[in-house]
Amino acid sequence: MPSSTSPDQGDDLEACVLRFSDLDLKDTSLINPSSSIKAELDVSTKKKYSFAKKKQLTVTSSTSKTLKSADKRNPFKDHLTHNHEVSAWLPDTSCFSPDELLSGQGNGEGEVLLYYCYCDLEDPDWICAWQTALCQHLHLTGKVRIATEGINGTVGGSKLATRLYVEVMLSCPLFKDYLCKDDFKTSKGGACCFPELRVGVFEEIVPMGISPSKISYKKPGIHLSPGEFHKEVEKFLSQANHEGSDTILLDCRNFYESKIGRFQGCLAPDIRKFSYFPSYVDENLELFKEKRVLMYCTGGIRCERGSAYLKAKGVCKEVFQLKGGIHKYLEEFPDGFYKGKLFVFDERYALSFNSDIVSECSYCGAPWDQYKLCSTPQCRQLVLTCPACQGQGFTACCVTCQDKGSRQAASPAQSSFKEECECTARRLRAPRELLQQGRLPASLGPRPGDDEDGPCLHERPHLPFPKPSQS
Secondary structure: OOOOOOHHHHHHHHHOOOOOOOOOOOOHHHOOOOOOEEEEOOHHHHHHOOOOOOOEEEEOOOOOHHHOOOOOOOHHHHOOOOHHHHHHHOOOOOOOOHHHHHOOOOOOOEEEEEEEEEOOOOOHHHHHHHHHHHHHHOOOEEEEEEEOOEEEEEEEEOHHHHHHHHHHHHHOOOOOOOOOHHHOEEEEEOHHHOOOEEEEEOOOOOOOOOOOOOOOOOOOOEEEOHHHHHHHHHHHHHHOOOOOOOEEEEEOOOHHHHHHEEEOOOEOOOOOOHHHHHHHHHHOHHHHOOOEEEEEOOOOHHHHHHHHHHHHOOOOOEEEEEOOHHHHHHHHOOOOOEEEOEEOOOOOOEEOOOOOOOOEOOOOOOEOOOEEEOOOOOOOOEEEOOHHHHHOOOOOOOHHHHHHHHHHHHOOOOOOOOOOOHHHHOOOOOOOOOOEOOEOOHHHOOOOOOOOOOOOOOOOOOOOOOOOOOO
8 A cells, every 4th residue: 555654744755756748749749859949837836846947957868879769759759868968857866865765665665566557658668767776766676567568567666766767657648638746556575575677668668569559559448446356256156156157267377376366256268378278268169159248467567468359359248357466456355256376477476355375385285375485596496385395395396397396406507597497388378167067167157166265277187387578
């Protein structure tokens, strides 16, 4: 949840944030590539923001080699070329000491932000330059993906730094009509949750493997608030055991995510990457025919285009998606129908909102939901192994890796390259759900022997699970 501040502290914070609302991006008179560009601030703005003590902000145009392709019709972009120019678009942190800006980011007392914004961006390259400078300025680490279809980010730092970041994003004219404060999900953490800062330009802000020109974010399913989704799930669960249910509760995350936490009674595809989701849908079209589909994911971003893809197939009766994802749902219903942990793509691996454990140790079957990296250095897997099994040396993702690790321990020479483990390689890209005489798969509803948290993902006994590629 967002950190609380005193009124005075909040005023100081607001005073140090650059606002973009007074700049007209369509005013071509601001553009003159051969001379300095000046953006004047009105009187009220000068009084409100501490950095605006001078009458003008002067920004020199740039010939940066990395941004030669930047669209010169956009004055905002022209300010984002060299570091000294980017600084005009960064929050003024001079009213804070370095200790205040860095406080708590290394010991888990800071904060991690998760957000996305689908909106058309003419040239993501200068957004990339600006985001890089902004995150560095605020000492934030994490990952930010930018594309012509929008922006997707998860960054960590001090609570002050993350609040400044949110204020700047909400003030940016490119996003202020699309983003609101509620779109930023927060959790305990900090810069320590990420090894570095990575900002880049991609074709998709979440990799589904299909060009945004073919499946657009502009045609998603119907968004349901956490409260509305909760009611739909409640209704679904009351009917889940009845033959002929017309609803599917679909988890569109990867199997290692749903393994440690999921909604009761959900269908959790046994897929390793979101880019396999379209293939999964194609393989199981009959399953979705004339069904009401309730989709959910971590923060909502995968459902935007995942629901658009499912809708494009024209087989579903209706497609709904959880707005804000599991993260927002758990903020409102920590003891609701979602059981277990919420997997996250950073060094924490998971967030806990309730005490339920829905997964088990891959070696002994004891309740366990804390992932660790496979002990074989070259492996790319995550493993669920309880302390007792770890104490017995069971720290690899499979027998092959365990043997390989033992051989490498006996040999001082170890290569640093990563390789795909065989327990990942043997997985089907898009498994096909088995229909029983035209009925939904048994995994969609509680079965004899299942606990109240819904069906587990059934794996080969004592085999842990692959580490996700972040896709």
